[in-house]
Amino acid sequence: MTEKKYHVITYGCQMNEFDTEVYSKFLEEMGYAETKSPEDADILVFNTCAVRENADKRLYGRLGQAVGWKRNRPDMVIAVCGCVARKDGQSMADRFSHIDLVSGPGDIASFKDNIIEILEGKTPVVSVSSTGDELDLSASRKSSVSAWVPVSAGCDLKCAYCIVPYVRGDLRSRQPENILKEVRELVDGGFKEIILLGQNVNRYGLDLKPRVKFSELIREIGGIDKDFRLRFVSPYPKGFTKELIAAMTEVPQVCEHIHLPLQAGDDNVLKRMRRGYTGEEFVKLVADLRAAIPGLSITTDIIVGFPGETGEQFENTMKLVEEAMFDNAFMFAYSARAGTEAAKMEDQVPHEEIMQRLYRLIEVQNSIMFDKNSAFLGKTVEVLVEGPSKKDPSRMTGRTRDNRVVVLEGETFKPGEVVFVKIDKTFLWGLKGSRPGG
Numbered sequence: 001m002t003e004k005k006y007h008v009i010t011y012g013c014q015m016n017e018f019d020t021e022v023y024s025k026f027l028e029e030m031g032y033a034e035t036k037s038p039e040d041a042d043i044l045v046f047n048t049c050a051v052r053e054n055a056d057k058r059l060y061g062r063l064g065q066a067v068g069w070k071r072n073r074p075d076m077v078i079a080v081c082g083c084v085a086r087k088d089g090q091s092m093a094d095r096f097s098h099i100d101l102v103s104g105p106g107d108i109a110s111f112k113d114n115i116i117e118i119l120e121g122k123t124p125v126v127s128v129s130s131t132g133d134e135l136d137l138s139a140s141r142k143s144s145v146s147a148w149v150p151v152s153a154g155c156d157l158k159c160a161y162c163i164v165p166y167v168r169g170d171l172r173s174r175q176p177e178n179i180l181k182e183v184r185e186l187v188d189g190g191f192k193e194i195i196l197l198g199q200n201v202n203r204y205g206l207d208l209k210p211r212v213k214f215s216e217l218i219r220e221i222g223g224i225d226k227d228f229r230l231r232f233v234s235p236y237p238k239g240f241t242k243e244l245i246a247a248m249t250e251v252p253q254v255c256e257h258i259h260l261p262l263q264a265g266d267d268n269v270l271k272r273m274r275r276g277y278t279g280e281e282f283v284k285l286v287a288d289l290r291a292a293i294p295g296l297s298i299t300t301d302i303i304v305g306f307p308g309e310t311g312e313q314f315e316n317t318m319k320l321v322e323e324a325m326f327d328n329a330f331m332f333a334y335s336a337r338a339g340t341e342a343a344k345m346e347d348q349v350p351h352e353e354i355m356q357r358l359y360r361l362i363e364v365q366n367s368i369m370f371d372k373n374s375a376f377l378g379k380t381v382e383v384l385v386e387g388p389s390k391k392d393p394s395r396m397t398g399r400t401r402d403n404r405v406v407v408l409e410g411e412t413f414k415p416g417e418v419v420f421v422k423i424d425k426t427f428l429w430g431l432k433g434s435r436p437g438g
């Protein structure tokens, strides 16, 4: 008998990448093995992202392609999971009759039962509730070096542009003892990097009774007496406490990198986005963090063209970017998402205007990034080797503690190893280096 196969196509954030490892685990428990080619899969899963319209559009394109595959192999099961599944629910199943399962992120715990039901009954299933029991599930980890550990799901803030609270529900935090147990098992099992995940990670524990502070969780994890790197994504600038900064400086495993989404540099735009901080407060936080943590790299997310953003307000974002000197930035054109507050706002900025602003911002940010990476030329950095490079599998890549990608030259690098390399070339995307004298 030939082996049954599955394939998961993943869009979106790290939370989704982690969920893919959970779907994979369920499918492996059912006797399916991963295939690299989606058209050969007996079960094909789309794990989707709804945060911007492009990802949504790409998904519907790919779904069209999957119709063709299923025509040749009618027994193929197609599951659409993740945030678009939650957003479009039944209407997606109605529109594409070849979809067997539509399952939201809050329904991940029922995924296996849903698949069994489909295999037995061959009837389509739609399962989309916004909150569920999704935090203590096991994952089939794709990396043997770095492990994601969810600490919370959902988000209890409602930034005006953001669809996340609607598709992932309110904040639900995981019990600290379950997190600690999992981290301990992972580092005992040889993992060298733990990345704590939460939609809004520093709001972890605010919903628990008794409350647990995120900074305490960091300290407890730091108490595990092992050599590993600890990271967390993504924190929210408001509520980034002094206690958290102190925990970051005092817990040796915490790496010198923070992803701190700015979204906009103008106070009026920030207010209408409901971010709860001003540009000045953000700059102050950046300065406090840099003062407390030597060598800290700071990366960010910025949205260009929020409804009503004037040319002048955009210039304030440009100024803040020049001042903050981010080590990297994800810069997005604002995309209206039905159901959010911003989608109903008047004065939507014309697409062409948004793109012109975005290109200007990218240009300025790229030049900052290029200079920041150039400063590493000739320096020796500590790199955790992750595995073969996606672009050039003959080379290994890794990351510095401050999260720069380093392509390693030479053949003596093993995944999981921490090595010191001398940087001999720098790029916009990262660094290249080899063992000193090697």
Ligand code: 5AD
Residues within 6 Å of the ligand: 051, 052, 161, 162, 163, 261, 263, 301, 302, 303, 332, 333, 334, 335, 336, 337
């Ligand atoms: N349009 C454009 N970008 C968005 N993001 C979230 N919602 C939108 C939207 N409607 C961006 C934010 C967030 C990142 C994950 O995606 O910058 O931090």
Ligand code: SF4
Residues within 6 Å of the ligand: 011, 012, 013, 014, 015, 016, 048, 049, 050, 051, 082, 083, 163, 164, 167, 168
């Ligand atoms: Fe995309 Fe947000 Fe869902 Fe992550 S949580 S997959 S970024 S919509």
